Amino acid sequence: RDAVEQLRFVSRGGADPDQDKGVDGVALEAALARVEAFETFSTGHRPLLRIEDLQKRLAPGQQLILLAAGEPGSVAAVVSPNSIRMIDLADARTLGAAAGSVRAGLSRQDPMGQKALARRMQTLANLLAEAFDSSDQDTQILVLSDSMLEAIPVEILAGWDPAGPGVRRSIARWGIAAGGDWFAKLAGAAAREHPLVLIYDATGGPVGGARAGLPNAALEVADIAGLANAPPALKLEGVSAAAWLADARPRRVGVIHVAAHAVNHPLISSQSVLALAGDDPAAEVSLGTLRPAALGADLAVLSGCSTGISAQGDYRQGFAEAFIGAGAERVMATLWPVDDAASAAFMTEFYRFLWDPEVSTPEDALAQTKRLFATSGQWRDPYWWAGYQLWRGSLGAELSGQLAQQR
Known part of the structure; x- marks a missing residue:
């Protein structure tokens, strides 16, 4: 709250000129956009619900x-x-x-x-x-x-x-x-601009280094798009993918899937980036460029490393929080660095369950995928499957x- 008030004070021209030297206008604009998104999300996005009301939903x-x-x-x-x-x-x-x-x-x-x-x-x-x-x-x-x-x-x-x-x-x-029929909701996504958007780093290349090539990212995207019941997909990579994510125009889509490196900035979360073509700076999207309501989606899936937490180790100010602030109803993200091949296999099975008419929600699809992996020989250890988590932004504070x- 103190940070919010400080930002407001500076933005209204009330700051002491001697203390205002060196203020980064772009960073301030990005920070204010995040504050605005948080306030809108916190006060007007969801109805109040008492714990007693939850009992009525339980069988x-x-x-x-x-x-x-x-x-x-x-x-x-x-x-x-x-x-x-x-x-x-x-x-x-x-x-x-x-x-x-x-x-x-x-x-x-x-x-x-x-x-x-x-x-x-x-x-x-x-x-x-x-x-x-x-x-x-x-x-x-x-x-x-x-x-x-x-x-x-x-x-x-x-x-x-x-x-x-x-x-x-x-x-x-x-x-x-x-709850409800998630599959029916997704099947009805034709009214959305795109029912499925697949964004990935197609650079491939050897494994190693902070931004090593992701040889399985293109395979992951192809497998997801080729699943039974998969809706028509818009595929974007590199610079074009970065431009689409950074576009401030409000959009409504079904599912956004991002298979790329996520690089957490150690100090300034707004400068954490999704790297969509290796080290190419033109194909980077920083969290500070994501605008409120610009990426309205039923579900955003961020399959890169540590997309669920910030450099400080918690959810706040991380990639999951940024996509919720940008309009995603749900975000699936990771708690630690994930293996490229294991992630591709996990995501394919997750979407297979997600688009199964018998599966009602993404939460159920994720639970079933984890059960499958936890009982398989190659991926049995929790390291391979336990880091994938779902976030939602509703009702938490109340x-x-x-x-x-x-x-």
Whole structure:
């Protein structure tokens, strides 16, 4: 809030001239655009919803687990059709330290350290055990967290058994899964400017370096476009893809898929970029150039490395947050660097489930893809599949506040 007020003060010409030297007008404009998008999103984008109202959406035998992590402590609400149970979790410092330890282990492939990683995961799972003691039911897990919980795959904390008979679990972050027939919604996307936009780095080349070629990106895009039930696709690469993303004209599309390097700036998030043709600066799109409502999409999928977090390690000011601010209803992104070949395989299966008429939401499609990978030989370790997460921007602040009041 202080930063917002400072930006407003400077933009209205109220700053002291001696203190205003060196202000970057372009950066200020980009920052103000982000503030404007956040305020519009926070106050006018969604209706208020009480926790009690959620009970009406649950069928007998279903439950919803709300996780809110922050200062000074953390809380879980286990919501069923007939009850709301509040559980105090660990204090913020303990939870944050445990989450950081788990994320550090999962964010690298470490076959020799899998036992140590399993112990760290169990430590954090023990902190949340009471919240999940009845999670053998159909469960939707909603994360309303600060950086403590956003940086780790919640299904691991839930003791998620991918082979569990008859158990359905889906994960959503910062919002409620909309439910309904997602496939029908997507099939009706003909009214949108483009039902499917595939953006990728086609430079290929050897693996290695911060912006190594992505030999599987073009294959990933081709496989997605060739799936059964896939809608007509607009394919863009390199400079043309960068121009399309940076266009400030408001658009409404079905799905935006980006297969390219994501490079987080260590200090200034607005200068983090999507690199759409290796090192070519003309094919870069910075987060500061994304405009509110310019990329209105039902779903944006960012399959590059660490697209779900910023350089500081949490969701705020990262690529997922930027695409939500630009109008995406949902964003699927990654919590750590992902392997090029594994990502191509994962995305193909995700879209196969997404366009299955029997799958109702992207949350369900992601859960089914993870179950498939977690039971396969080549990609079984959590490193390969646990980093893919879904974010939504609705109802997070309201529900988080209500959880705090009900404690």
